[in-house]
Amino acid sequence: MGIERPFWRAIAVFRVASLLYAAVLLAQHRGYAEPLTGWLVIGVMGLWTAAAIFAYSVEALRRWPLLVLDLLVAVACLLASPYVEGARPPGEGTMPVPATWIAGPVLAWAVHGGRRLGTVAAAVVAAADLWLRVSGPDAPVLINGAVLLFMTGAVVGHVARLAKQAEERMQRAVEMEAAQRERDRLARDVHDSVLQVLALVQRRGQELGGEAAELGRLAGQQESALRALFIRPEPPPTGVVDLRPLLMRYGSEQVTISTPATPLVLPGPVAEEMAAAVGAALDNVRAHCGPAARAWVFAESGDGTVTVSVRDEGPGIAAGRLAEAAAAGRLGVSQSIRGRIEGLGGHVLITGVPGEGTEIELTVPA
Structure with a gap:
């Protein structure tokens, strides 16, 4: 040596x-x-x-x-x-x-x-x-x-x-850094070409419906699988976790997971709670929209925060419905989702229009 x-x-x-x-x-x-x-x-x-x-x-x-x-x-x-x-x-x-x-x-x-x-x-x-x-x-x-x-x-x-x-x-460390630089370069190239095309096919397919909707669904699955290939396999520093693999475990034919090519780094407990809140949101989709309902999970980082949004194609949320559910003792949203995120110092934004689906946006400090 x-x-x-x-x-x-x-x-x-x-x-x-x-x-x-x-x-x-x-x-x-x-x-x-x-x-x-x-x-x-x-x-x-x-x-x-x-x-x-x-x-x-x-x-x-x-x-x-x-x-x-x-x-x-x-x-x-x-x-x-x-x-x-x-x-x-x-x-x-x-x-x-x-x-x-x-x-x-x-x-x-x-x-x-x-x-x-x-x-x-x-x-x-x-x-x-x-x-x-x-x-x-x-x-x-x-x-x-x-x-x-x-x-x-x-x-x-x-x-x-x-x-x-x-x-x-x-x-x-030098070998890992060189491998990660090459992986990041490939991720940028793929993101600028293939992933954007797949995302476009997914969106257009959902808008057109019919056979195009099935094509869009398959494009969304391939987008999630391709993004997963570029997730850094090396463990992050002690006590820190990459949120992307925790989100990828929720991917399925009905659930499309979209994450950036670069790590979404959070403290271990924060990442676990964030992933659990996303899981609770997806449970609500299955409970209120049916097991075959489509859902999309988008994750991103910026300005010192990590944001994950969960969107579905269900019937939406009527005004006052969440307050009525909390008063009736159904605390899935208020505790499993909002309680978790606010306990981490973050905030939750829920947007729902009857007949147009619901979007839950979870944001925590990075």
Whole structure:
């Protein structure tokens, strides 16, 4: 992954810097007891540093054989320290010949496999280091190096894993955004052509009646189905719901659902209540106009609001009828519809003309 490249570059810099540090220490101690062997170990470290920097720069080579070989080379150079340093004075602790260079494989394992593998590599190197210190004559056993190795493996591994997860999420977000842009583009093109033609056929068919009315009904069904294809499948942010899928579930041969190509975003509870109010309005259509009555649901957004209108082809509502129904205890409109919407801070507009159908307009703040 691209996010790993800075980690591998940083490890390469660390390998070179720690190699120079080991060479300076060896020169400072005049090669210890065996200068030739000491410089031979430094040479092996230098060759492996160059090889490891190249190998880790190639993603295809970052596999278990390279990781295991890297760790074995570091442990071998570490175990060669007693042969270079010779006998140490009693009570004196000496830095091993590779010095901090042995942390390179630990960093590589941590970046490749996270904190668990980083800790495993640290345990191997720390065990070899502690074995050298314990086996020395009267040498103090220092665990500072082992502790630092474990901390390095765990912390770097954890940070590398978090970086990889962040990159994966970013990649998914970019892909989803690109897909949504393409979906929105197609939706605009279809809306400007096919959907408008289908809507026109639906309206003209209802006006002409007869066989044209059936053609209009089929056009309305296809319009609703085509709009549903462009509804964003990705879930909206937490606590927010797209109203369109909730409305689409009411679509049928008798009920035509028309929604915009872009999401109608509302808080979850508001969207559920809005959809329930639309369902109650459609129940009224079936109850008062018959199960075969046609109904149309239109949804749109604008000026910080979301509006859904439910229109039917029934007998309409006579003046005072709603008040009489409420007085008689029939609270379908006043409670199931108006009560829901007004409880959300919205308002309901009911327009009905006897013989020309009824339209219920529900508006809530977005």
